[in-house]
Amino acid sequence: MVVISNYLINNPYKLTSLNTFAEKYESAKSSISEDIVIIKRAFEEIEIGHIQTVTGAGGGVIFTPSISTQDSKEIINELREKLSESDRILPGGYIYLSDLLSTPSILKNIGRIIAKSFIDQKIDAVMTVATKGVPLANAVANVLNVPFVIVRRDLKITEGSTVSVNYVSGSSDRIEKMFLSKRSLKAGSRVLIVDDFLKGGGTINGMISLLTEFDSELAGVAVFADNAQEDREQQFDYKSLLKVTNIDVKNQRIDVEVGNIFDAEK
């Protein structure tokens, strides 16, 4: 039972037949079936996810990870407090985020929260822009068990042929270029875009236009933090975990609220 639950946790969103378990762990199918009923109840009780049973030939079980709304809210509140620490303010009114986005325990939770909020969407890949978005995209992709694709702002020889688009860099009003390796995204993919900090929205608009170039479709946009001070021409819907409402460089004060990620839930 421990072994089966471990397998399911490590293979989310993957249909596994009872025969596979029976062979792998040398048990009768009936006893595996009973174990799965117990695991299902335990997973639902502590809200770590759902186990769905697909009947018939080609059937099996699928584990969909989840997280309870209460846990999500506690986690986001802790992050809100951390992000409000005054020593995060950098010259120019930037905020230092790298420590939060490089701690595995935080990333795992963020991944679960974002994945849960897109649970009704079919997602084939997670897209982000180098470098700071990578751990976030990686975390969400881990939970969804899909590949992630990394858009670059510079051209690297090790990426092979690339497709590029122009975008308006948010902070300045410059036009810049972003690149995506041609083989990194299959045509017809449904893509979730993830980024660390939403300012002008230019980077995300750039990634959306890349999706068109790859004949792919936008499944949604999720950001770790949204800068609500920034004026932007809104061209896409997004979900944010946190919302920065004010950065006061003079008094070294950052005001952070919970983002819109829970707005759809009751």
Place this chain on the structure above:
Amino acid sequence: MVVISNYLINNPYKLTSLNTFAEKYESAKSSISEDIVIIKRAFEEIEIGHIQTVTGAGGGVIFTPSISTQDSKEIINELREKLSESDRILPGGYIYLSDLLSTPSILKNIGRIIAKSFIDQKIDAVMTVATKGVPLANAVANVLNVPFVIVRRDLKITEGSTVSVNYVSGSSDRIEKMFLSKRSLKAGSRVLIVDDFLKGGGTINGMISLLTEFDSELAGVAVFADNAQEDREQQFDYKSLLKVTNIDVKNQRIDVEVGNIFDAEK
């Protein structure tokens, strides 16, 4: 039992007291103790890790993830075959790796294999260089449950104060600079350096000299693939998962062997 094993899997290398479990899951300490004995046996049977019991006040259980040598070898053999695919050769004799290093199921396994091979080392952080090393470092850090730090080749405003060192770029013989945010690594850390592809070794030498600047210590070096064609002045020991022995651009052929990661094991 399912719930406790899930907790342990998600909180590796963390000492948790039996009281914590008792409170969290509203059970008697004695029944939790019995559950842990069963989980321990199951984890060891399928070789997903060890559970160590620390007795006395401040005691509890710690889960150390592992992976069986047989599984590791199978996984590395699959990767060896994938890396040998001729369509990975890019103009200039570079190899396209990005797809392997952006698939969560592959990354999780690589993380477990690398973490296991440094199991006797105390590691406080995993270090890599942007961008391609990030998912690898993230994967290893996930297993070790420690933060990862990202060294950059360009200077970003959102990193705050940085320390920089010069290094010899492997491919060319140019001197370049790499940067690490001052607050990203605590003094006195023992650091595991992880990178995707070892060529001349200049990047890794650069990171090692950064460690000195941060009064930190090298715990080890692990690379996904090692280019054995390359001459290099060896200044550090490293473990590699794969070894590229020949890239024949004309005949579109890549020869890949298993790296030295299993050399210490019998």
